[in-house]
Amino acid sequence: MKVSIITVVYNGAEFIRDCIESVLNQTYTDIEYIIVDGRSTDGTVDIVKSYGTKVARFISESDKGLYDAMNKGIHLATGDVIGLLNADDFYRHNSVIENMVATFKRTDSDAVYGDMLYVDRLDTRKLKRYWRSGGYSDNAFLWGWMPGHLSFFAKRWLYEQYGGFRLDMKSAADYELMLRFIHKMKAKLAYMNEVTIVMRVGGISNSSLQNRLRANREDRLAWQLNGLTPYFFTFWLKPLRKIKQYISKPPETRDK
Numbered sequence: 001m002k003v004s005i006i007t008v009v010y011n012g013a014e015f016i017r018d019c020i021e022s023v024l025n026q027t028y029t030d031i032e033y034i035i036v037d038g039r040s041t042d043g044t045v046d047i048v049k050s051y052g053t054k055v056a057r058f059i060s061e062s063d064k065g066l067y068d069a070m071n072k073g074i075h076l077a078t079g080d081v082i083g084l085l086n087a088d089d090f091y092r093h094n095s096v097i098e099n100m101v102a103t104f105k106r107t108d109s110d111a112v113y114g115d116m117l118y119v120d121r122l123d124t125r126k127l128k129r130y131w132r133s134g135g136y137s138d139n140a141f142l143w144g145w146m147p148g149h150l151s152f153f154a155k156r157w158l159y160e161q162y163g164g165f166r167l168d169m170k171s172a173a174d175y176e177l178m179l180r181f182i183h184k185m186k187a188k189l190a191y192m193n194e195v196t197i198v199m200r201v202g203g204i205s206n207s208s209l210q211n212r213l214r215a216n217r218e219d220r221l222a223w224q225l226n227g228l229t230p231y232f233f234t235f236w237l238k239p240l241r242k243i244k245q246y247i248s249k250p251p252e253t254r255d256k
Contacts (some may be wrong), residue, residue, distance in 0.1 A: 001080045001101050003079045003080075005031055005034070005095055006034045006077065006084050007034070007086065008040035009048075010037070011048055011103055012039070013044045018090050019089060024051070024096065025094050026097045028097040031097060034056060035057070035058045036058075037060035037061075039061055042225065045132050070165055071164040074081070074242060075164075078156075083097075084149070084220075086199070089198060092194075092197065096114075100153050107188075109189060111182075112153045113152045113194075116199055117131070119201065128246075131148045132245070133147040135191045136191060142230060143231075144237025144241050148197065151192075158187060162185055168218070170214075171214050176218075176226070216236075
């Protein structure tokens with residue numbers, strides 16, 4: 001099973017090496033690594049090029065933002081499975097892809113997801129948040145559930161058949177895509193009961209009331225665009241579910 005991992009980056013020289021190394025150090029060998037750069041000016045391009053053919057595909061050109069760049073990477077991908085890893089982030093251990101592929105094969109699923117850690121941007125030993133997705137049940141999205149986007153690995157045919165990220169969405173484009181794949185199109189899911197992704201804090205935040213209200217509007221739009229009807233409380237359960245993520249502690253990783 002060939003796996004395509006896509007990293008999108010713009011001026012990410014500070015942490016891009018950690019990201020790249022976490023992919024190249026995976027024990028699973030049939031990986032196509034694709035990096036899509038938004039025409040960085042801070043040395044990112046030189047860093048990526050220093051890895052030579054270890055990066056299977058590399059493009060550096062202007063884009064329309066994060067999700068446009070992700071769609072470019074998806075279009076370039078030739079793997080059976082596609083995963084996304086942002087330039088600030090890294091896999092928690094070297095067997096993540098191996099374990100993910102084993103889960104696909106064991107469960108014959110269309111998509112696999114796991115858990116995520118949010119850590120301090122500079123000191124990655126400082127835990128900020130633990131996103132334990134837990135197992136999926138039918139209609140879980142109605143109850144505010146969603147998996148962490150970067151822990152989500154999907155068969156390439158899902159993107160080919162149902163499309164990529166909508167560019168008319170902003171921070172909720174990942175939510176809309178998973179809502180479409182999972183809740184609307186009923187993709188068969190399997191849960192990896194382990195932390196797969198470590199994310200540095202500092203991305204788009206919903207911590208302020210203004211940002212939360214904006215996210216709420218986008219969540220509603222995601223349902224409308226797909227012709228779906230949520231419960232009246234769906235959009236408020238979604239942020240409430242995050243509270244536990246700030247007090248829960250993750251299990252120790254087996255592979256350092």
